[in-house]
Amino acid sequence: MGRSIKRAAIIGSGIMGSGIAAHLANVGIATLMLDIAPEKLTDEEKYKGLSLQDKCVRNRLSYRSKQALKKQKPSPLTSDKSLELIEIGNLEDDVTQLGDMDWIVEVVVENLDVKKQILEVIDKHRKKGSIVSSNTSGISIEKMVSSCSHDLKQNFLGTHFFNPPRYLKLLEIIPTKWTDPEVLAFVRRFGENDLGKGVVEAKDTPNFIANRIGTYGLLVTVKEMLERGLTVGEVDSVTGPLIGRPKSATFRTLDVVGLDTFAHVANNVYEQVTGNEKSIFKTPDFMQTMINNKWFGEKSAQGFYLKR
Numbered sequence: 597m598g599r600s601i602k603r604a605a606i607i608g609s610g611i612m613g614s615g616i617a618a619h620l621a622n623v624g625i626a627t628l629m630l631d632i633a634p635e636k637l638t639d640e641e642k643y644k645g646l647s648l649q650d651k652c653v654r655n656r657l658s659y660r661s662k663q664a665l666k667k668q669k670p671s672p673l674t675s676d677k678s679l680e681l682i683e684i685g686n687l688e689d690d691v692t693q694l695g696d697m698d699w700i701v702e703v704v705v706e707n708l709d710v711k712k713q714i715l716e717v718i719d720k721h722r723k724k725g726s727i728v729s730s731n732t733s734g735i736s737i738e739k740m741v742s743s744c745s746h747d748l749k750q751n752f753l754g755t756h757f758f759n760p761p762r763y764l765k766l767l768e769i770i771p772t773k774w775t776d777p778e779v780l781a782f783v784r785r786f787g788e789n790d791l792g793k794g795v796v797e798a799k800d801t802p803n804f805i806a807n808r809i810g811t812y813g814l815l816v817t818v819k820e821m822l823e824r825g826l827t828v829g830e831v832d833s834v835t836g837p838l839i840g841r842p843k844s845a846t847f848r849t850l851d852v853v854g855l856d857t858f859a860h861v862a863n864n865v866y867e868q869v870t871g872n873e874k875s876i877f878k879t880p881d882f883m884q885t886m887i888n889n890k891w892f893g894e895k896s897a898q899g900f901y902l903k904r
C-alpha cells in the first residue's frame with residue numbers, strides 16, 4: 597500500500613499535543629489539533645448571547661491557542677509558516693474531520709479509560725486504512741485498542757514522543773500483536789526520514805524503555821536526596837549543571853513534564869510490580885499534595901518552581 601501522511605490530527609492540545617502538532621507542521625504536514633473545549637466565554641460574549649459553538653468565539657479560541665503556542669519557550673515552532681499549517685478545533689464539533697486524516701495521534705491525559713473512549717470515537721469517524729497511534733508514556737497499547745475494530749487494530753501502534761518534541765530525538769514505536777508489519781515499517785521510515793527522529797521499537801510493557809528507566813531514576817533521586825536533607829535547589833544543582841545537564845535537573849524536569857502526568861506514569865509501573873519495587877514507584881505523599889493543590893509545574897505556572 598503506497599502510504600503518505602499529508603494531513604494529521606492530534607487529539608489533546610496540552611504540553612505534548614501542541615508540541616507534536618508543531619513538529620508535524622514544521623515538516624510541512626497540515627495538522628488539526630482537537631481538544632475538549634473547556635474554555636469559558638468572556639463577559640462580553642455572554643452579554644451578546646454567544647455560545648462556545650459560535651464561529652466568532654471559536655476563532656477567538658483558535659487565535660488564543662495559537663498565541664499560546666507561539667509564546668512557548670523553547671518554541672516548538674520553526675516559523676510562522678508552521679503556525680499557519682495548524683488548525684485548532686474541538687473534538688465534539690470537528691470530529692467528522694477525522695475522516696480526512698492519514699494519521700491520528702491520541703495525546704490526551706494518561707488514563708486508560710479516557711484513552712479508550714477517544715479510540716472509540718476515532719474508530720467511528722476515521723477512514724479505513726488510516727494510521728492511528730497513541731503518545732502514552734506507558735499504558736498498555738494492546739489494552740487501549742482491544743475493543744476496537746479489526747481495521748483499527750491493524751493500523752494502531754504506540755508512537756511515544758519525548759518532551760519537547762521539537763528538540764528530543766527519540767521516538768519509541770510500540771506495536772501490538774495486531775499491528776500490520778507494513779504499518780510498523782512505514783511509521784519507522786516516516787519517523788526517521790520525515791520527522792527526523794531516532795526510532796526505537798519497544799515492547800508493550802509498562803512505561804516501555806526510556807520512561808521505565810526515567811521514572812525509576814527521578815523517583816529514587818527525589819526520595820533519597822530529600823531524605824538526606826538536600827533542598828530542591830541543591831538537588832537540581834548536583835543533578836543538573838554540576839554534571840553538565842543544565843536543563844535536565846531533577847525537579848526542573850518534573851515541572852516540565854507536569855507532576856500530574858508524572859504521577860500517572862509512575863503509577864503505570866507501580867500497579868504492575870510487587871515488593872520493594874512497589875515502594876520505589878510510589879509517588880511521594882508531598883508530590884501528591886502538590887498535585888491536589890494543582891501545583892502541576894510549568895503548565896499551571898507553579899510546581900517546584902514558580903514560573904514568572
Ligand code: NAD
Pocket residue numbers: 607608609610611612613630631632687703704705706707710714731732733734756757758759852853854857861895
Ligand atoms: P496535558 O495535561 O498537558 O494535556 C492533556 C490534554 O488532554 C489537555 O489539553 C486536556 O484538555 C486534553 N483532554 C483530556 N481529556 C480529553 C478528551 N476526552 N478529549 C480531548 N482532549 C482531552 O498532558 P501531556 O503532558 O500533554 O500528556 C499527554 C499524553 O502524552 C499522556 O499520555 C502523557 O503520558 C504523554 N506524554 C507526556 C510527556 C510529558 O513530558 N508531559 C512526555 C511524553 C508523553
